[in-house]
Amino acid sequence: MSFDADRDATSAIEVARALNQTSGKITLLHVVEHLPQYTSDLLxxxxxEHAKTAVTEKLSPLLNNLxxxxxxxxxxxxxxxxxxxxxxxxxxxxVIASHQPGLQDYLLGSTAARVVRHAHCAVHVIR
Known part of the structure; x- marks a missing residue:
């Protein structure tokens, strides 16, 4: 199974742009997961803050022409x-990208599946 975050982000932005109305806003959202205490004690x-900066730098070029x-x-x-x-x-x-589900996703559920099940708004999933 391969996962290409750049391709997925670009596809999600293209879909968001197509769905967006002229007065709408597009937000590129990234969630930085909390680290376990035993790991964060070593960092x-x-x-x-460095992780947030790195993510912002990676996503910034995707805002071109938006x-x-x-x-x-x-x-x-x-x-x-x-x-x-x-x-x-x-x-x-x-608008969220989803990978082909693996066995662990059937047991625990993927992020995209969780969002689809619990969102109070429309969700567009990109495979």
């Missing part, structure tokens, strides 16, 4: 973070 205190678009970085569990952000920001459509 410098500024690790999370009007009314921004990058948001939140901390927490991926699925819950996406759902909470969508609820608090009154998002009307989530």
């Amino acid at each position: 410098p205190e500024v690790h999370q 009007d009314n678009a921004s990058i948001e970085i939140v901390e927490g569990h991926a699925g819950r973070g996406i759902l909470d952000y969508a609820d608090t920001q009154k998002i009307d459509c989530i």
Whole structure:
């Protein structure tokens, strides 16, 4: 199974642009997952801030030629973070990439599946 985050992000942006109305806003959302305590104790205190900066630098080129678009970085569990952000920001459509499910996804559930099941707005899934 391969996963290409750049390709998935580009595809998601293309779909969001197609679905977007002229006055709509596109937000590139990334959730930085919390590390287990035993791991975070071994890393410098500024690790999370460095991770957020790295993600912002990686996503920034994707904003080229996008009007009314921004990058948001939140901390927490991926699925819950996406759902909470969508609820608090009154998002009307989530565009999310999904990989081919593996055995672990059938047992635990993927982020995309969790978002589809629990979102209070439309969700467009890109395979």
